[in-house]
Amino acid sequence: MRSMDTTMNQDSDCNPNDWLNEHGDYLYRFALVRLRDTHLAEDAVQETLLAALKNSSSFTGKSSARTWLTGILKHKIVDLIRHAQKEQPLYEDDPAEEMMEPGMDEFFDDTGHWAEKPSSLGDPARLMEQQQFWHILQNCLDRLPKKLARLFMLREIEEEDNETICKELEITATNAWVMLYRSRMGLRKCVEMHWAERGVHDKTLDS
C-alpha cells in the first residue's frame, strides 16, 4: 500500500488535475481538525487547490506535492480564521468585558481562590490513549466559542510560536493570552466535569 502511494504521488506531483484526487481528502482532514467546521474546511481545500493551480509553476518538486499543498492550506486556514475574527470580534456582546478578564469570576471566589478546585484526571499516559477522553475533549471544544476554539487549536497543535500566530491573525499577544487563558479555563473545567460523570455512569453500569 505504502509503495503504491509513493508511486502514485510521484506521477501526480507534476499534474495539478490529480491533486484533488491524491491529496483532497488529506487536506480536508487537515483543515477540519483546525477549523472544526465541514463547510469551512471544504472552502479551505478549494481555495488551496485554486491557489496551487495559479502558482503551479512555483512548485519545484523539491518537496512532495502534499507538503507544498499543506503549506498553502496553512495560510488559507489562518486567512479564514482572521476573517472570521474580524467579522465577529470576540467581545462583541460587551466591549467593556475585555478590560476585566472576561468570565473568570465564575472560576474563582472573591479572594482569588478556586471556586471549584481542579482535581487530578488520572494517569496522563493512559488518558492519551483513551478514545472516550478524546471524545469528551472534542465535545468540550465544540462548546467553546468558535473563535476561541480555533485560536486554541492553532496554538496547541502547530509548531509555530505565539508571536507568529498573533502576527498572522493580526491580534496582539496580550489579546491572544486572554483568549487562550479563557479557552483553557473553559475547556479544562468542561473536560474534568464530563470525565468525572463518565466515571459515575460506568460505575452505575457495572453495579
Add this chain to the structure above:
Amino acid sequence: MNCKEISRIASQAMDRPLTLRERVSVWLHLGICDPCRNFVSQLRLLRAVLKQQSHHAENDEKVVLSHSAREAIRETLHQH
C-alpha cells in the same frame, strides 16, 4: 500571588517564556497548592492529547470529502 493570578501566568507559560520573577512565584505557589498543580497538569495533558489525536485525525482515511463537495471543487477547478 493567589490561585487566580497563578492560573493566568501558568496559562501564559504555555505560550511564552516566563520572567524569573514569575517562575519563582509559580514554583513557590505550586509547592503548596494541589489544585493549581492539577491545573498545570491538565493544561499540559490537553496540549499533549490535542497534538496526538489531531495527528491521528489528519491521517484517518475514513474521513473524506463528501461526494458533492468533491464534485463542486472539481467543477470550480475546471473553470479556472
